[in-house]
Each structure stands twice: as structure tokens, then as C-alpha cells.
Amino acid sequence: MLLRRAAALLALVLTACARSSTGDSVLVVLDPSLDKDAYSTFWAGLTDKGYNLTFRTAKEAQPEIIQDEVAQFSHVVVFAPESKNLAQDLTPQALVSLLDKGTNLLLALSPSKQTTINTLASEFSLVLPPPGTPLISHFPARDAPATVVPVSPPAAHPVLSSGLPPVWFSGVPFAYTPNPLLIPILSAPAESFAADTSSDSGADAVFESADRAGEGLWAGSSLSLVAGFQATTGARVTFVGGVETFSDEFAQKELPQGKSSGNKQFAEDVAGWTFQETNALRIDKVEHHRVNETEPREMYTTNDNVVFTLHVSKFNPIKDTWEPYSGIKDMQLEFTMLDPHIRTSLPPIPGKAGEYSVAFRVPDRHGVFKFVVNHKRKGWTHLESTTVVPVVPPRHDEYPRFLSAAWPYYIGAMSTSAAFVLFVALWLSGDDREGRKKGLKTE
Amino acid sequence: MAPKSSAATKQHATPAPAAAPEASPAAAGNALQSLLNAYNQNTSPRLKLIDAFLVFLMISGVLQFLYCVLVTNFPFNAFLAGFGSCVGQFVLTASLRSQVNPANRNEFKDISPERAFADFALGSIVLHFFVYNFLG
Amino acid sequence: MRLSFVLLSSLLAAGEAFAGQLSIQQARFSVLGSDASQLRLEPISLAPANKAKPVHLGASDTLKLTFTVVAKEQDPDAEPKGLQTHQTFVRFHDVQSGEEGVVPVRVAQNGKAKFELNMARPPSALPPTPLQGNETAPLSVTLLLGSFEHSPYSLELFDLYLPPSQPAPEHPDEKTFHSQPEIHHTFRPEQKVPSKFVSGLAALIVAGGPWVVLLGLLSQVPLSTPHLLSPSVLPFTISLTALEALLFYYWVDLKLGQVLAYGAVLGLVTTITGRQALQKRGEWRLQGAQKK
Numbered sequence: 092m093l094l095r096r097a098a099a100l101l102a103l104v105l106t107a108c109a110r111s112s113t114g115d116s117v118l119v120v121l122d123p124s125l126d127k128d129a130y131s132t133f134w135a136g137l138t139d140k141g142y143n144l145t146f147r148t149a150k151e152a153q154p155e156i157i158q159d160e161v162a163q164f165s166h167v168v169v170f171a172p173e174s175k176n177l178a179q180d181l182t183p184q185a186l187v188s189l190l191d192k193g194t195n196l197l198l199a200l201s202p203s204k205q206t207t208i209n210t211l212a213s214e215f216s217l218v219l220p221p222p223g224t225p226l227i228s229h230f231p232a233r234d235a236p237a238t239v240v241p242v243s244p245p246a247a248h249p250v251l252s253s254g255l256p257p258v259w260f261s262g263v264p265f266a267y268t269p270n271p272l273l274i275p276i277l278s279a280p281a282e283s284f285a286a287d288t289s290s291d292s293g294a295d296a297v298f299e300s301a302d303r304a305g306e307g308l309w310a311g312s313s314l315s316l317v318a319g320f321q322a323t324t325g326a327r328v329t330f331v332g333g334v335e336t337f338s339d340e341f342a343q344k345e346l347p348q349g350k351s352s353g354n355k356q357f358a359e360d361v362a363g364w365t366f367q368e369t370n371a372l373r374i375d376k377v378e379h380h381r382v383n384e385t386e387p388r389e390m391y392t393t394n395d396n397v398v399f400t401l402h403v404s405k406f407n408p409i410k411d412t413w414e415p416y417s418g419i420k421d422m423q424l425e426f427t428m429l430d431p432h433i434r435t436s437l438p439p440i441p442g443k444a445g446e447y448s449v450a451f452r453v454p455d456r457h458g459v460f461k462f463v464v465n466h467k468r469k470g471w472t473h474l475e476s477t478t479v480v481p482v483v484p485p486r487h488d489e490y491p492r493f494l495s496a497a498w499p500y501y502i503g504a505m506s507t508s509a510a511f512v513l514f515v516a517l518w519l520s521g522d523d524r525e526g527r528k529k530g531l532k533t534e
Numbered sequence: 535m536a537p538k539s540s541a542a543t544k545q546h547a548t549p550a551p552a553a554a555p556e557a558s559p560a561a562a563g564n565a566l567q568s569l570l571n572a573y574n575q576n577t578s579p580r581l582k583l584i585d586a587f588l589v590f591l592m593i594s595g596v597l598q599f600l601y602c603v604l605v606t607n608f609p610f611n612a613f614l615a616g617f618g619s620c621v622g623q624f625v626l627t628a629s630l631r632s633q634v635n636p637a638n639r640n641e642f643k644d645i646s647p648e649r650a651f652a653d654f655a656l657g658s659i660v661l662h663f664f665v666y667n668f669l670g
Numbered sequence: 671m672r673l674s675f676v677l678l679s680s681l682l683a684a685g686e687a688f689a690g691q692l693s694i695q696q697a698r699f700s701v702l703g704s705d706a707s708q709l710r711l712e713p714i715s716l717a718p719a720n721k722a723k724p725v726h727l728g729a730s731d732t733l734k735l736t737f738t739v740v741a742k743e744q745d746p747d748a749e750p751k752g753l754q755t756h757q758t759f760v761r762f763h764d765v766q767s768g769e770e771g772v773v774p775v776r777v778a779q780n781g782k783a784k785f786e787l788n789m790a791r792p793p794s795a796l797p798p799t800p801l802q803g804n805e806t807a808p809l810s811v812t813l814l815l816g817s818f819e820h821s822p823y824s825l826e827l828f829d830l831y832l833p834p835s836q837p838a839p840e841h842p843d844e845k846t847f848h849s850q851p852e853i854h855h856t857f858r859p860e861q862k863v864p865s866k867f868v869s870g871l872a873a874l875i876v877a878g879g880p881w882v883v884l885l886g887l888l889s890q891v892p893l894s895t896p897h898l899l900s901p902s903v904l905p906f907t908i909s910l911t912a913l914e915a916l917l918f919y920y921w922v923d924l925k926l927g928q929v930l931a932y933g934a935v936l937g938l939v940t941t942i943t944g945r946q947a948l949q950k951r952g953e954w955r956l957q958g959a960q961k962k
Contacts (some may be wrong), residue, residue, distance in 0.1 A: 228821045
């Protein structure tokens with residue numbers, strides 16, 4: 092009995108532990124018209140992971156998101172596609188300042204209205220079509236309306252589970268301008284497009300919309316449906332083109348092929364990435380020392396052989412701990428004075444979890460150098476580390492000595508000294524009279 | 535008083551006998567030989583000692599210079615030290631020679647040969663200090 | 671592969687939900703030169719196996735595509751009739767780079783459609799085709815037909831080679847999000863050190879040559895050294911030698927501070943012995959002069 096209770100408690104603790112690397116409080120802002128229960132699978136998934144969900148409607152002002160300049164929640168979900176305006180603390184500026192404070196955001200765009208979130212999206216390099224132009228795909232032929240589209244997730248994506256079945260999507264696609272901080276998570280199918288017509292008689296309108304100044308046709312796989320953005324603070328924000336992607340209905344809806352959809356897993360993956368459960372890295376420690384030494388030097392000498400070691404951890408959301416991580420194969424180290432003088436790969440050390448190390452020869456230039464690791468990959472926490480270290484020329488007594496090339500010079504100097512001693516001895520012991528006599532003799 | 539007078543007598547006594555035997559044979563090819571003879575006869579052993587030392591320094595310096603030019607000037611500081619020791623010692627020794635040369639007695643009236651030698655010894659020690667400091 | 675799967679599934683699904691299957695008829699394409707001369711004219715086969723050979727377009731050529739959109743009714747005997755579809759797109763896809771452009775085609779009410787791609791005035795939707803080596807990557811051209819009432823239809827037409835264009839614009843920071851080229855520092859070349867034999871030989875010459883000459887010359891000088899061991903002179907000789915030895919040892923092993931300390935002591939000794947020795951020398955010199 093006791094044992095069973097303990098086991099149950101343990102199981103509870105284990106599930107409760109699985110959560111984000113940045114905190115487990117979530118504020119969910121919902122449209123008043125949005126039925127909370129229609130998304131119960133998604134909420135349950137979050138609660139099971141250990142998140143504390145706090146619900147609030149779009150117009151409510153309580154609970155406050157920022158109190159005394161301190162963000163009160165680790166993550167904020169805004170599913171309010173029908174509300175043109177949100178509460179005072181959810182203006183675009185407020186949301187951006189939340190990102191500055193490290194709060195993660197999961198935001199749903201509105202296909203039908205120009206909402207606050209739609210306005211905010213343009214600040215994150217997203218370009219939305221005019222309101223009321225949802226994604227339409229006639230491919231494949233299916234029972235569902237043309238605006239409910241099964242989308243195949245990319246085969247390999249840093250954010251998504253592998254082997255994810257197609258995901259039902261209904262909402263607005265968006266284009267984006269090139270921005271390396273932006274991570275498209277779900278792209279529109281190649282055959283899909285955005286249009287505001289709902290019958291074949293709209294064909295001319297579709298054609299003409301493409302001719303409209305500058306807009307072109309909103310079509311094809313260059314459009315995105317779900318996109319993440321990792322701010323330079325490390326906070327993540329994800330824009331979802333349609334809130335229904337997270338709904339129970341889409342999670343249970345069968346695909347045209349008859350299989351179950353990937354929506355549940357997709358929603359978990361997207362939320363997991365957004366809330367920094369997955370792909371969260373950090374640098375634990377930076378070490379540097381000369382080869383065959385263990386302690387770091389205050390400064391290094393030109394041509395020294397130096398070992399640089401970086402310790403990296405990855406967050407494990409299942410155990411709720413940071414674990415050493417050796418999975419980065421393309422890390423690079425730069426040794427920089429104004430410009431990088433050396434850029435070399437910083438490979439993981441086999442057998443030493445989480446350690447990345449490289450040995451290199453310090454350039455024969457002296458000055459204030461920096462060890463720079465700036466590992467930025469889409470979908471992963473950016474790893475940035477800068478260690479300033481002066482590089483000095485050898486001290487006067489650190490140059491090589493007794494070189495064979497200089498033997499003649501050494502011998503020359505010694506020879507002069509010896510001859511000087513001999514000369515002094517002869518000079519001092521010489522006889523004056525004789526000299527004089529000789530001088531006289533010649534006279 | 536005595537050295538002064540002897541120097542004075544020597545001053546015009548020395549060139550006279552040297553010139554006499556040289557002019558009379560008038561063997562033009564033998565000019566060098568006669569010069570050498572005159573040197574051997576008229577130079578005191580003390581000056582000859584200095585001259586031998588000077589020749590030694592010159593050869594030593596030239597050899598090092600040749601090595602520097604023909605083989606390598608690396609490490610350059612060692613070359614400067616080795617070559618400089620020869621040149622510096624040569625200058626100091628030459629100064630000593632001019633100060634103790636009885637022919638120059640008038641010019642260095644106030645400097646006794648002992649004082650000149652003390653200067654030479656001090657200068658040499660300081661020079662060698664810098665040479666070894668610079669040898670690397 | 672995926673496209674054919676989509677095609678297959680769309681064919682399968684066609685029976686249930688839609689009035690019929692979209693298709694095209696009288697499809698052909700032609701390539702016109704800048705002077706409107708016809709360079710190529712071929713019908714388009716609807717069988718994927720008979721895909722046309724790749725099409726090359728010059729900088730002023732025009733690609734013309736004509737076809738009629740029809741819907742095949744379920745009854746196989748019924749005459750297919752032309753119609754206007756909601757979606758009639760030509761998709762240009764660079765398989766290698768993933769760049770894509772979709773251009774709509776205007777379809778008349780009777781299903782007749784005409785598409786022109788004039789490279790003198792290319793549509794902005796065309797994907798960029800930068801040079802790769804000395805050729806541009808081919809664009810896969812696909813016709814997409816979609817309708818609310820009929821099953822969709824797509825047909826891969828041909829591979830299209832376009833004149834080179836500027837590459838897609840890239841964010842200036844984009845390259846920092848990938849492995850960057852390695853940078854190696856070019857070190858100054860190591861000093862060339864002559865062989866030890868050469869240096870040793872030169873050292874021997876420097877050591878020996880001058881000494882042979884010096885000793886030879888000294889042997890010519892009638893030297894007498896009566897005062898070599900004189901107690902007044904010997905200490906000075908020894909202390910000067912010691913000073914030299916100290917300086918030599920300084921080179922080998924000593925620090926500046928040490929040599930200055932020892933040197934100060936030795937220098938003091940040398941000064942005293944020197945004063946004594948030189949006084950004696952002065953006396954001997956005066957004696958010699960007087961004897962004269």
C-alpha cells in the first residue's frame with residue numbers, strides 16, 4: 092500500500108518535473124469567443140508536462156503580465172484571432188518588452204482581422220496578406236473544405252519530431268523577408284495559395300490579384316504557416332497562422348489517407364520549442380591554458396600553443412536538468428583581434444561529455460585578443476562567449492638562446508674578452524726600462 | 535720634467551733616422567719592406583703589443599662580418615654584440631695607443647700612461663658588460 | 671514522387687467528392703526568338719513518362735504555353751467540356767535551392783488558356799537563377815489546376831533553363847548562422863639556421879684565426895714580463911680577469927641584479943688593486959726614465 096503510494100507520488104513528481112528551462116508559469120490569453128475546451132488536448136499536454144496555466148481573456152487586465160518591470164509569467168500564449176485590440180499590457184510594444192525580459196510568446200495570427208498580433212508580426216520580418224485571404228489548397232482532393240489543408244511537415248527539422256504525419260491547418264499564410272533569426276517551422280504546400288474567393292468564378296480575381304502592384308501571388312511553398320523567431324535575448328516567439336492547428340478537432344481529424352493527423356505532436360513540438368524545453372543550450376564553462384599546463388594564463392606569448400575548452404549543456408525537459416551535450420559538430424572558435432586571425436573548428440571531445448576543445452598556435456602578432464565562440468544555428472539557443480586575453484611578445488629572457496647560428500659571434504665576444512685579459516697581463520707585467528732602452532738604442 | 539724632455543728629443547729624433555736609410559737605396563718596390571723595417575726598429579715593444587692586439591681585433595671583427603654577410607645575420611643581436619665587441623675594443627685600444635705613444639706626449643701632457651690605462655680598463659669592462667648583455 | 675502520390679490520391683478521391691477530374695487538352699508549347707521566329711513547337715503529352723526534353727530560353731526568347739482546361743466527367747463517353755478553374759498556376763521550382771515562383775494563368779470561360787513567358791520582361795515571381803559553374807540550375811515547370819468543384823490536376827511539363835540572374839538576396843548576418851570558412855594565420859617564416867657544421871667551422875675560424883695572428887705577432891715582439899707575478903700587479907690582473915669571468919657568467923646564467931651586485935663588489939676590489947698596481951707601474955716607469 093505504502094509502496095504503491097510512493098510509486099504514484101514518484102510518477103507524479105517525474106511528470107511534474109518535465110518542463111521548460113526558463114520556468115513553468117504560463118499565461119494564456121484567449122478570445123472571449125474562443126471555446127477553451129475545444130483546445131483541451133493542448134492544455135492537457137502542457138499541464139501534464141508540469142506547466143501552471145493561468146487563463147485570461149483578451150480584454151481582461153488581470154492578472155498583470157508585467158508588475159513593477161518584472162515579468163510575472165515565463166511564457167505567454169495569445170490565442171485571440173478575433174480581437175482587434177488586446178488589453179493594455181498586450182500592445183506590440185509590451186510584447187516586445189516581454190521578449191526583452193526573456194518571456195517566450197506563442198501567438199496566433201488572425202486570418203480575418205488586422206489584429207495587434209498581425210501588426211506585431213511585421214516587426215519580426217513576417218509579411219501578411221490582406222485580411223480575409225486564408226490559405227486555400229485544392230490539393231489533394233478531399234472531403235474537407237479547401238481552406239482546411241493537410242500540410243506535410245518538413246522531413247528533418249530542428250524543432251519538430253521526425254516522422255511527423257501531415258498536420259491540418261486552417262488560417263493565414265505569410266511571406267517573410269530574409270532574417271536569420273526567423274525559423275520557418277511549417278511551410279505551405281507547393282500547390283496552395285492565399286485567396287479571398289470561395290468559388291471557381293473567382294478565377295479572374297485570383298489572376299488579377301497577382302497583377303496588383305507589388306503584391307504578386309501569395310502562393311507556393313515559399314509561404315510559411317508557422318514560424319519561430321529567436322530574439323537576441325534568447326527568448327522565443329512563435330507565430331501560428333491559424334489557431335485551429337492546436338484544436339482538439341484537428342488533432343482528431345483523419346487525414347485524407349485515413350491516418351490520424353500529426354497535430355497533437357506538432358502542437359507539443361511547437362510549444363516545447365517556444366517555451367525553451369527543446370533545443371535549449373548553454374555554455375557552462377570556458378577554459379584556456381597552454382598545452383601541457385592546466386591553469387589559465389593571464390596573458391599568452393606569441394607562438395604559444397594554447398588549448399581552448401568549452402563546456403556546453405543542453406536542457407533535458409524530461410528530467411528537468413541541464414545535461415552535458417556533445418552533439419554539436421560544427422562549432423567554431425575564433426581568435427580575434429579586430430578581425431579573426433584564426434577560425435578553427437571546435438570539435439566535441441570523444442569520451443568527455445559536453446566538452447569541446449581545440450589546441451592551436453597563437454599568432455605571432457601581439458595585442459589584445461579574444462577567444463570568441465559565436466555558435467548560432469537556426470532553432471537552437473545561440474551560444475556566445477568572449478574571453479579577452481592579451482598576447483604579448485616573448486619576455487627578453489624567453490627567446491631561444493645558444494643558437495648554433497650565432498656560435499661565431501659568441502666565440503668572437505669571448506675571444507675579445509680573453510685577448511683583453513692577456514693584453515692587460517702583458518701590459519702590466521712589462522718592463523719599462525727595456526722599452527726605454529730600445530727606444531734609446533734606435534736613437 | 536725628465537720624460538717631457540726625452541719625449542721632445544724623441545719627437546724630432548725618430549723621423550730623421552727612419553728617413554735616412556729609406557731614401558738612399560731608392561728601391562721603389564721595397565717601400566713596404568722599408569716601412570716595416572722602420573716600424574720594427576722605431577716602435578717600442580709596448581706599442582707593438584698594442585698593435586698586435588689591434589690587428590687581432592681587426593681580423594676577429596672582419597671574420598665575424600664576413601660570416602654575417604655570407605652565412606647569416608641571425609640572430610642579429612649576437613652579431614652586433616660580437617662585432618661590436620671587436621670594434622669597441624679596437625677604438626678603446628687605439629685611444630690607449632695614442633695616449634701612451636711617447637710621440638704624442640705633448641698632446642696628452644696631463645694624462646699619465648697609468649691614467650690612460652685605467653680609463654682603458656674601465657672602458658673595456660663597461661663595453662664587455664654591454665656586449666654580454668646584448669649577446670642574447 | 672510526392673507529386674505522383676498526390677496525383678494518385680487525388681484520382682482515387684475524385685470519385686467521391688467531386689463532379690469530375692480536371693485535365694487539359696490541346697496542350698503545346700513553343701519557344702519564340704526575339705524576332706518572333708519559332709524556334710521550337712511541341713505538343714505536351716499528359717503521360718508523365720513522355721515529359722518533354724529540357725527547354726532553354728535565351729535572354730530575349732519567349733515561351734508560349736497554350737492549353738484548354740477541361741473536366742473529365744465520370745461518364746467516360748461524355749465529351750469533356752472546357753471550363754474556368756479557380757486555380758490555374760504555372761509553378762517554377764528550383765529543386766536544388768528550393769527557390770520557387772508561382773505565376774497565375776488567365777483562363778477564358780471556355781477553358782482556353784494562354785501563358786507567355788517573355789524573358790525580355792520576366793515576371794517578378796520567377797525564382798532567381800544564378801550561375802552555377804557555367805550553367806544555371808534547371809527549373810522544374812509544373813502546371814497546377816485546382817477547383818472547388820473538380821478534382822485537382824497537376825502535370826510536370828518540362829525542365830526549363832533560364833538565362834542567369836542575380837542570386838536571391840541574403841540577409842547580411844545569414845552567413846554567421848552557418849559554418850564559416852576556416853582562417854589560418856600565416857606565421858612569419860622560421861629563421862633559416864645554417865647547418866651546425868658551417869657555424870662550427872666559422873666559430874673555429876673566428877676562434878683560431880685571430881689568435882694565430884696575435885700569437886705570431888707577439889712572438890715577434892721582444893716582450894719581457896718581469897712583473898707578471900709581482901704582488902703589486904698580480905691582484906689587479908686577477909680581479910680584472912674575475913670581472914671578465916663574471917661578465918661571461920652573466921651571459922651564461924646570471925640575472926642583471928645579480929651581476930650588478932657581484933660586479934659592484936668586484937669593481938670595488940678591482941679599483942683598489944688597480945690603484946695599487948698602477949701606482950707601482952708609475953714608479954717603475956719613472957725609475958726606468960731616470961735610469962735612462
